[in-house]
Amino acid sequence: MYQYSRQTAGFYTPEIHGEAIPADAVEITDAEHAALLEGQAAGGVIMADADGRPFLQAPPDPTLADLKAALVRSVDDGISGIYAAFTRFAMEYEAREAAALAFKAAGYEGYPGVWVQSFADAAGLPANTATDMILIQAVALRNLLSTLAALRMRKYEIKAAGDIAAAQAVHDQILAEAQAAAEGLS
Secondary structure: OOEOOOOOOEOHHHHHHHHOOOOOEEEEHHHHHHHHHHHHHHOOOEEEOOOEEEEEEEOOOOHHHHHHHHHHHHHHHHHHHHHHHHHHHHHHHHHHHHHHHHHHOOOOOOOOOOHHHHHHHHHHOOOHHHHHHHHHHHHHHHHHHHHHHHHHHOOHHHHHOOOOOHHHHHHHHHHHHHHHHHHHHO
């Protein structure tokens, strides 16, 4: 058996709290206690009626600021996911691009280095063709990362939106453009 105190907004049991239970505490069943805690965990708010009996109040509706903040987090998370997928390639491509630039500067003569040669071998291309492809892909990858950075900054449009419909529209547009940009490079 539990007791609930409106004054402290807390639950008590004689086994644990002994004589320290507040005077305004009312008895509730174990099932009521469990239901209240479950409801609170789901976002509800435990309140007390005029007699001090606890009840569960539905969570307050999120504010426009709360909804906008959730949309901003969604943009950050979505673009971070795309970044994560391409960052590994970006670091690799920095080295591959440097080797391709060096091979091109040498007039496509001699050994192109492991970065270019491994790409050429895997793609079944001559080293000069592989070099040119690497350079094109490196530019495309940099452009993608720049596009993602610019799209991520558009989250401030969500914050400035006058209502949730406008904020949602900007959110959806940002993520659609980010996904399209990523698919364009894949």
